[in-house]
Amino acid sequence: MKVLTGNDLKTGLVVWWNGQEWSRHVDDAVDAGDEANVILAREESARRVNAAYAIDATREADGSIRPAHIKDRVRALGPTVRPDLTMKPAEPEALNWVI
Amino acid sequence: MYLYDSYDQAMVDARVAEFRDQARRRLEGKLTEDQFKPLRLQNGLYLQLHAYMLRVAVPYGTLNSAQMHMLADIADKYDRGYGHFTTRQNIQYNWIKLEEAGDLLADLASVEMHAIQTSGNCIRNISSDHFAGAAADELVDPRPYAELLRQWSSFHPEFLHLPRKFKIAVIASDTDRAAMRLHDIGIQIVKNDAGEVGCAFYVGGGMGRTPMVAPLIKDFVPLDQLITYSEACLRVYNRYGRRDNKYKARIKILVHELGKDEYARQVEEEFAHLQSQGIEPPLAELARIATFFADPAFESGLSTELDRSNPDFALWADRNTHPHKQAGYISAVISLKPVGGIPGDASAEQMHTIADLAKEYSFDEMRVMHTQNIVLPHVKIADLHTLWAKLEAAGLGTPNLDTIEDIIACPGLDYCSLANARSIPVAQKIATRFAEKGRTAELGELKLKISGCINACGHHHAGHIGILGVDKKGTENYQLLLGGSEAQDTSLAKITGPGFDEDGIVDAVEKATDVYLAQRQQGERFLDTYRRIGMDPFKEALYG
Ligand code: HEM
Numbered sequence: 259m260k261v262l263t264g265n266d267l268k269t270g271l272v273v274w275w276n277g278q279e280w281s282r283h284v285d286d287a288v289d290a291g292d293e294a295n296v297i298l299a300r301e302e303s304a305r306r307v308n309a310a311y312a313i314d315a316t317r318e319a320d321g322s323i324r325p326a327h328i329k330d331r332v333r334a335l336g337p338t339v340r341p342d343l344t345m346k347p348a349e350p351e352a353l354n355w356v357i
Numbered sequence: 358m359y360l361y362d363s364y365d366q367a368m369v370d371a372r373v374a375e376f377r378d379q380a381r382r383r384l385e386g387k388l389t390e391d392q393f394k395p396l397r398l399q400n401g402l403y404l405q406l407h408a409y410m411l412r413v414a415v416p417y418g419t420l421n422s423a424q425m426h427m428l429a430d431i432a433d434k435y436d437r438g439y440g441h442f443t444t445r446q447n448i449q450y451n452w453i454k455l456e457e458a459g460d461l462l463a464d465l466a467s468v469e470m471h472a473i474q475t476s477g478n479c480i481r482n483i484s485s486d487h488f489a490g491a492a493a494d495e496l497v498d499p500r501p502y503a504e505l506l507r508q509w510s511s512f513h514p515e516f517l518h519l520p521r522k523f524k525i526a527v528i529a530s531d532t533d534r535a536a537m538r539l540h541d542i543g544i545q546i547v548k549n550d551a552g553e554v555g556c557a558f559y560v561g562g563g564m565g566r567t568p569m570v571a572p573l574i575k576d577f578v579p580l581d582q583l584i585t586y587s588e589a590c591l592r593v594y595n596r597y598g599r600r601d602n603k604y605k606a607r608i609k610i611l612v613h614e615l616g617k618d619e620y621a622r623q624v625e626e627e628f629a630h631l632q633s634q635g636i637e638p639p640l641a642e643l644a645r646i647a648t649f650f651a652d653p654a655f656e657s658g659l660s661t662e663l664d665r666s667n668p669d670f671a672l673w674a675d676r677n678t679h680p681h682k683q684a685g686y687i688s689a690v691i692s693l694k695p696v697g698g699i700p701g702d703a704s705a706e707q708m709h710t711i712a713d714l715a716k717e718y719s720f721d722e723m724r725v726m727h728t729q730n731i732v733l734p735h736v737k738i739a740d741l742h743t744l745w746a747k748l749e750a751a752g753l754g755t756p757n758l759d760t761i762e763d764i765i766a767c768p769g770l771d772y773c774s775l776a777n778a779r780s781i782p783v784a785q786k787i788a789t790r791f792a793e794k795g796r797t798a799e800l801g802e803l804k805l806k807i808s809g810c811i812n813a814c815g816h817h818h819a820g821h822i823g824i825l826g827v828d829k830k831g832t833e834n835y836q837l838l839l840g841g842s843e844a845q846d847t848s849l850a851k852i853t854g855p856g857f858d859e860d861g862i863v864d865a866v867e868k869a870t871d872v873y874l875a876q877r878q879q880g881e882r883f884l885d886t887y888r889r890i891g892m893d894p895f896k897e898a899l900y901g
């Protein structure tokens with residue numbers, strides 16, 4: 259699937275396109291399909307997102323979303339060396355998902 | 358240390374106001390990202406993996422306590438309670454919000470700091486010896502010269518759009534502690550046969566994808582021609598440096614392609630022309646700057662005795678100090694490399710502690726090292742034990758300077774959008790492995806440096822052992838390099854062979870150190886043994 263991601267313009271935080279708006283959670287991401295470029299252009303010019311791009315990802319059996327590239331998995335979770343600052347501070351095993 | 362005059366302060370304040378306005382226009386949609394990006398980069402604001410990242414300049418690594426307290430406050434107020442000290446003696450924050458960046462820069466300006474020219478194709482922050490003004494072996498304090506160059510290069514209209522970034526280092530001792538010959542221009546303050554002080558110019562060094570050691574271009578430039586000669590070096594580069602190919606745009610490529618003699622000849626020609634233009638500031642200006650770097654009020658007749666009865670203290674004092682030019686004083690190094698920690702990271706609390714200790718024990722001064730540690734330059738030997746006890750209590754007393762635990766690591770894939778692989782976890786695993794096996798001491802001086810990609814921010818080319826993160830079909834892979842140095846015996850490390858995965862690279866480093874221990878002769882460091890026996894025995898152990 260094609261998933262859209264970028265950074266929030268004001269805060270710089272990583273965000274994912276959930277079909278209506280930009281979510282902080284990768285698992286909210288939806289398949290943008292052929293619409294990717296249209297959505298990206300519209301959202302960039304409306305300043306709801308910054309430096310957005312489309313990536314390949316897969317939907318896992320449990321419904322979670324896994325970006326194909328390790329860089330986007332690091333972006334989705336946070337720095338692996340600071341579990342306390344990641345999106346899942348209470349789940350140290352989440353780090354294995356990145357690798 | 359240097360204090361801003363009204364011109365300096367006005368320039369920095371004006372820049373803050375200008376940036377505030379640019380950021381406001383971006384947030385209101387009056388600027389697109391394409392328009393805004395070069396503007397924010399001119400103020401050190403990048404967009405990285407998790408948020409905006411701000412790089413703050415620390416001129417030649419020198420800080421006072423008020424500045425360090427402010428860096429800590431900024432970490433708390435605008436970031437997530439920490440900062441990362443870098444190999445160019447600066448500090449980076451990883452979680453900055455665009456909407457707050459203007460306020461942050463205003464806070465910085467209130468302590469005479471800024472983020473100008475910390476990014477982009479301009480002359481970056483000037484780096485220097487972290488023991489400058491304190492080292493027993495220095496000819497003079499190199500910082501007044503670095504400061505003069507800082508003033509010349511700040512907002513220099515001709516050099517704000519160079520073919521590529523430009524980095525200058527200034528040292529004043531024969532021992533190079535600033536990787537001087539791996540800079541675009543490396544300047545060593547020297548004395549000539551007549552006993553006059555001047556500058557030796559090394560031009561065209563650098564790391565990145567094409568590492569090069571800067572050749573000597575001119576062995577003596579009189580002090581009253583320092584700026585004119587620098588200007589000539591830059592002009593030739595600005596005119597002929599390649600703008601068509603980003604990867605060939607650094608001055609090292611120009612010097613290499615022209616040959617050092619031809620480059621030097623062209624610089625001479627430009628220099629002769631510039632000398633008729635009267636651009637050199639009067640020596641009185643250098644003298645004025647130098648007064649800011651006058652020695653603090655050192656006491657004389659102090660004891661030079663060290664009570665070594667506590668073995669933990671003795672170990673720290675042996676490893677983490679450096680001889681001072683003034684009897685009774687010593688420079689103390691605060692390691693930001695706790696075993697298993699993140700190299701170069703400091704929490705706001707630690708920064709406050711370090712600032713307080715500098716105020717109490719080091720005439721209010723600190724230095725950021727390119728090895729990502731902090732120096733208290735002027736500590737009374739008699740105070741060293743008390744200082745150490747306080748550092749220990751704050752978790753800042755790790756005794757590992759210049760050992761295999763004192764690893765330089767770039768932010769890597771944990772933070773950096775250009776990375777291929779993570780650097781920090783590898784550093785953590787290696788330090789932990791050697792510390793747990795108790796092998797740090799027997800290995801002695803061993804400089805290990807890790808970069809997460811070919812840009813070489815972690816100086817892997819210059820490590821006795823270097824590690825480079827590469828992408829192998831979407832997974833992290835690490836190449837091992839041996840034999841680099843960024844000291845006065847600068848050399849570039851060579852790749853051993855095929856790369857390793859994350860655990861494999863830790864084993865590979867251990868195997869390399871086994872070869873060293875088995876083969877070393879009396880007094881040899883890892884680097885010396887490698888230079889004597891060559892790559893083959895290491896290859897044999899790694900891949901045989
Ligand atoms: C995370 C943001 C960073 C980005 C985007 C970045 C980018 C780069 C790039 C593109 C280069 C290669 C330049 C060239 O060869 O032309 C480079 C070189 C370098 N960077 Fe960084 N870097 C970052 C962080 C750092 C950090 C944290 C440090 C210090 C730990 C650092 C220190 C250096 C040094 C020393 C070099 C080598 C200079 C040379 O090639 O002469 N950088 N960086």
Ligand code: SF4
Nearest residue numbers: 767773776809810814
């Ligand atoms: S070496 Fe590469 S990965 Fe490391 S900080 Fe520099 S650009 Fe990023």
